[in-house]
Amino acid sequence: MNFAAAGQLWWLAPLGAIIVALYLLRMRRRDQHVPATFLWPRRTEEVRANALIQRLRFNWLMVLQLLALALLVLALARPISMQRGLTSQVTVFVVDSGASMGATDQKPTRLDEAKRQVSGAISGARIQDRVALIEAGSIPRVACSLSSDKAKLQDALNGIAQTDAPPKMDEALRLAAALCADESGARIVVLSDGVFPKVTDFAPGRASVLYRMIGSSDKNLAIDALGITDSGRGRSLFCSVANDGHAPVDAVISIFADGAVIDSRRLLVAGDRSEGFTLGAPAAAHVFEARLDAHDDLAADNYAVAVADSGSHMRVLLVAPAGDPFLEKALALDPRVTLDKSEALPDTERAQTNGSSAYDLVVFDGAPEVEVKAPATLTFGAPGPGSPAIRTGDTQKPTFTDAEDVPLMAGVNLSSTFIDACAVVKPRNGARAVAVGRTGDGAELPLVLAREGARRQLYVAFRPGDSDLPLQFAFPIFISNALDFLGGPVSGGSLVVPVGAPISLPASQSVKLTDPAGTVHSLQPVGGSVAIRDIRKVGLYKLDVDGKATRIYATLHDPASSHIAPADNLSLGAGTVTASIRPVRTFDLWRFGLLAALAVLTAEWILFARRS
Amino acid sequence: MTAALLEPRDLRLLAAWRLNPRRTFAGRVQGERLTKRRGLSIEFADYREYVEGDDLRHLDWNVLARLDNAVVKSYRDEEDLAVHLLIDASPSMRFGTPSKLFAARRLAAALGSVALAGGDAVYVRVLGRREPPQPPMRGRPGYSRLMRALDGVGEEQAGRLASSLVEFARTEDRRGIAVLLSDGFDESASNAIRVLGGRGFELLFLQIVADEDLEPILEGDLRLLDEEGGEPVEITANSIVLKEYEKRLGEHNAELQASVLRAGGRYALVRSRTPLDMLIRDVWRRDGWIA
Numbered sequence: 001m002n003f004a005a006a007g008q009l010w011w012l013a014p015l016g017a018i019i020v021a022l023y024l025l026r027m028r029r030r031d032q033h034v035p036a037t038f039l040w041p042r043r044t045e046e047v048r049a050n051a052l053i054q055r056l057r058f059n060w061l062m063v064l065q066l067l068a069l070a071l072l073v074l075a076l077a078r079p080i081s082m083q084r085g086l087t088s089q090v091t092v093f094v095v096d097s098g099a100s101m102g103a104t105d106q107k108p109t110r111l112d113e114a115k116r117q118v119s120g121a122i123s124g125a126r127i128q129d130r131v132a133l134i135e136a137g138s139i140p141r142v143a144c145s146l147s148s149d150k151a152k153l154q155d156a157l158n159g160i161a162q163t164d165a166p167p168k169m170d171e172a173l174r175l176a177a178a179l180c181a182d183e184s185g186a187r188i189v190v191l192s193d194g195v196f197p198k199v200t201d202f203a204p205g206r207a208s209v210l211y212r213m214i215g216s217s218d219k220n221l222a223i224d225a226l227g228i229t230d231s232g233r234g235r236s237l238f239c240s241v242a243n244d245g246h247a248p249v250d251a252v253i254s255i256f257a258d259g260a261v262i263d264s265r266r267l268l269v270a271g272d273r274s275e276g277f278t279l280g281a282p283a284a285a286h287v288f289e290a291r292l293d294a295h296d297d298l299a300a301d302n303y304a305v306a307v308a309d310s311g312s313h314m315r316v317l318l319v320a321p322a323g324d325p326f327l328e329k330a331l332a333l334d335p336r337v338t339l340d341k342s343e344a345l346p347d348t349e350r351a352q353t354n355g356s357s358a359y360d361l362v363v364f365d366g367a368p369e370v371e372v373k374a375p376a377t378l379t380f381g382a383p384g385p386g387s388p389a390i391r392t393g394d395t396q397k398p399t400f401t402d403a404e405d406v407p408l409m410a411g412v413n414l415s416s417t418f419i420d421a422c423a424v425v426k427p428r429n430g431a432r433a434v435a436v437g438r439t440g441d442g443a444e445l446p447l448v449l450a451r452e453g454a455r456r457q458l459y460v461a462f463r464p465g466d467s468d469l470p471l472q473f474a475f476p477i478f479i480s481n482a483l484d485f486l487g488g489p490v491s492g493g494s495l496v497v498p499v500g501a502p503i504s505l506p507a508s509q510s511v512k513l514t515d516p517a518g519t520v521h522s523l524q525p526v527g528g529s530v531a532i533r534d535i536r537k538v539g540l541y542k543l544d545v546d547g548k549a550t551r552i553y554a555t556l557h558d559p560a561s562s563h564i565a566p567a568d569n570l571s572l573g574a575g576t577v578t579a580s581i582r583p584v585r586t587f588d589l590w591r592f593g594l595l596a597a598l599a600v601l602t603a604e605w606i607l608f609a610r611r612s
Numbered sequence: 613m614t615a616a617l618l619e620p621r622d623l624r625l626l627a628a629w630r631l632n633p634r635r636t637f638a639g640r641v642q643g644e645r646l647t648k649r650r651g652l653s654i655e656f657a658d659y660r661e662y663v664e665g666d667d668l669r670h671l672d673w674n675v676l677a678r679l680d681n682a683v684v685k686s687y688r689d690e691e692d693l694a695v696h697l698l699i700d701a702s703p704s705m706r707f708g709t710p711s712k713l714f715a716a717r718r719l720a721a722a723l724g725s726v727a728l729a730g731g732d733a734v735y736v737r738v739l740g741r742r743e744p745p746q747p748p749m750r751g752r753p754g755y756s757r758l759m760r761a762l763d764g765v766g767e768e769q770a771g772r773l774a775s776s777l778v779e780f781a782r783t784e785d786r787r788g789i790a791v792l793l794s795d796g797f798d799e800s801a802s803n804a805i806r807v808l809g810g811r812g813f814e815l816l817f818l819q820i821v822a823d824e825d826l827e828p829i830l831e832g833d834l835r836l837l838d839e840e841g842g843e844p845v846e847i848t849a850n851s852i853v854l855k856e857y858e859k860r861l862g863e864h865n866a867e868l869q870a871s872v873l874r875a876g877g878r879y880a881l882v883r884s885r886t887p888l889d890m891l892i893r894d895v896w897r898r899d900g901w902i903a
Binding site: 036 | 704707795797798799822825828830832833834835836837838839840842843844845846847850851852853856857860861864
């Protein structure tokens with residue numbers, strides 16, 4: 001038995017001394033005359049003491065009081081007994097359901113092994129123990145809040161499903177800490193293989209963290225690259241397979257172009273090495289898939305997709321000196337976009353520098369547009385020398401009057417938009433106004449200018465932050481339309497998204513989603529767009545958006561998840577948690593001490609009442 | 613005071629009774645009690661051989677004629693009986709309602725009346741009080757003296773019961789009935805009773821106790837002060853202590869009773885509030901104190 005607050009035991013000495021001292025004090029008694037005293041027994045019970053010192057005599061009341069005090073102090077010192085087991089009085093199980101937990105080195109999978117262990121712990125929990133379950137997937141959730149209902153917990157445990165996405169363990173741990181923030185002696189048990197990024201922003205509070213390592217193997221091959229290059233000599237496809245384990249693994253990789261096999265070859269990949277190859281690809285094909293048939297432990301990363309359409313994936317740089325969270329969010333929500341932010345344009349992206357651009361699109365928000373190497377620009381507010389607009393002045397509170405019936409303005413109604421400040425511009429050569437307004441004095445004013453040529457450019461005469469447009473449904477639709485315009489048309493409506501990432505698509509009515517298993521889901525649009533959060537497995541998702549078919553290919557392209565070797569230690573916040581082979585659970589005994597003290601006090605009271 | 617001690621009704625109740633001693637004692641004047649001394653009374657006692665000088669009137673001529681043996685009759689003499697009323701006036705006797713001392717005086721008056729009516733010599737002795745020997749009270753004239761003597765009995769600060777009894781036994785040369793009226797609250801009372809019996813007194817012990825002696829009503833933490841100068845005792849008056857007291861009191865009283873009975877006396881425990889008629893009926897008559 002140990003003590004959680006052993007320092008409290010020091011109270012025993014002074015408090016015990018006080019009780020003994022009280023018994024050392026002589027009783028001041030009331031005088032009573034009697035005929036004779038020789039018949040009376042010399043028996044005194046020191047139930048009250050308030051006078052001079054006397055010799056200490058044995059007294060059961062004193063013994064019981066000292067015993068009660070000892071038990072109370074013992075309870076105050078929080079005695080705990082150590083027992084083997086995962087659960088404590090309050091336990092939050094964080095079950096990693098991320099991609100690597102689909103590894104089959106534990107049969108049938110690591111996740112099943114984790115669930116088996118949790119199930120056993122739930123079954124073995126004491127009746128007063130409370131347990132909570134958190135699923136640490138791509139979107140962490142509380143599967144079951146703190147409960148002693150074992151059936152309910154088992155049901156919730158069964159509901160935890162494998163995802164092929166990397167787990168967001170940091171969010172899951174913060175959820176766990178919040179669940180047991182008010183509980184003393186709580187324990188957070190992480191059942192995972194430790195294959196997730198280092199968690200930095202986490203503090204368990206009063207809870208202890210226990211790491212139960214699941215998995216044993218690092219045997220895994222992953223398609224770490226699949227790319228298409230169009231050149232003067234035609235289209236070529238590059239594919240690379242990485243072995244994240246230490247032992248060589250052979251596999252057969254097959255390449256598909258729009259569903260038809262164009263290549264299949266055997267690869268033997270040495271440990272910690274990659275093997276790549278290049279092959280010619282049919283120029284007419286749009287979607288290229290690579291499938292790896294390997295004797296490894298994780299299948300989710302054995303699939304990769306590359307889409308030949310130029311707008312199917314966009315690397316976007318947002319140059320915003322003051323920042324604009326609405327614009328950032330609207331850009332990041334688009335499944336095609338990989339967003340970077342900067343307060344100023346990097347010199348390497350200027351048109352005058354050598355090399356190619358790292359971005360497909362540069363967005364200027366508040367910063368004057370400059371000439372860039374990227375093939376497209378979107379500018380809000382301040383035009384530059386290369387802009388499709390020439391600034392002639394400024395105006396305030398212009399009103400929207402009209403917009404062209406073009407895909408760029410489809411679903412975008414600016415008539416109710418309030419614009420506080422706006423640049424007065426006129427179009428440059430080749431530019432056309434797709435939306436116009438009117439100044440306060442009645443002059444016509446271009447609000448949105450577009451130019452197509454060697455580069456695609458879009459200019460908006462006001463910053464989102466100078467209007468209430470970001471608060472309207474039209475804003476994400478306009479941004480999506482702008483990306484369509486600037487990225488070029490999406491052939492075949494194909495997108496490649498990382499598995500687990502929520503995506504948002506403009507939609508005006510109900511959307512049908514067919515997942516890789518063939519299950520059809522109906523999604524309702526909110527605010528002009530539909531959010532898809534349940535892309536849990538790699539594969540093809542078919543969408544029917546406003547009668548237009550869109551194919552979404554979800555892939556796991558995450559080198560961290562492919563490195564499935566279980567981690568012995570977890571780096572959580574400021575500390576490190578080591579995997580525990582035989583976890584110890586503590587059993588708080590202070591309640592028993594308190595009950596015993598109450599029982600002794602009751603006995604003391606009965607004795608006192610009898611003697612008084 | 614006299615009227616308070618005995619009511620006319622009490623006197624009528626007592627008038628027909630006489631003390632009934634178990635033994636006989638030598639008297640000093642002729643009275644109504646038979647004595648062991650052979651004398652000239654009319655009550656036959658025994659025969660003895662005739663010796664020269666005997667009164668020929670007491671020669672049994674029938675025995676001489678039939679057996680040719682000269683014997684004379686002897687007779688028991690009738691003398692008065694000494695009744696010592698020993699009244700404990702120690703401070704412990706002031707307890708009770710009525711007080712034990714009052715009850716002792718009243719019972720002394722009752723037994724003294726019975727003795728006077730029987731022609732006995734009555735001596736009133738207040739234990740602990742030093743006073744010169746008083747002449748006995750006899751007959752009807754002695755009744756008023758008896759009452760006056762009892763009226764003069766008050767609480768004394770003198771010695772304790774046992775020492776007073778022993779002193780009486782050693783100094784009193786006239787044997788007879790010793791009626792002890794006391795609460796008996798003295799650790800050495802039993803020994804004193806044995807001394808009294810050993811000196812030839814027939815002891816009638818009326819142990820008079822108050823209700824609070826038998827069922828003390830005490831509570832809390834107390835220092836008990838002995839009215840007769842004993843050591844103070846500190847107690848916590850709880851059920852355990854009270855039961856222990858009752859046990860000790862019972863043992864003490866049993867020891868007193870055993871001492872009295874061993875000395876050939878009589879013993880009765882009475883409460884100070886016990887009515888006289890009940891005492892006469894249920895104790896004195898039943899146990900043969902009076903006849």
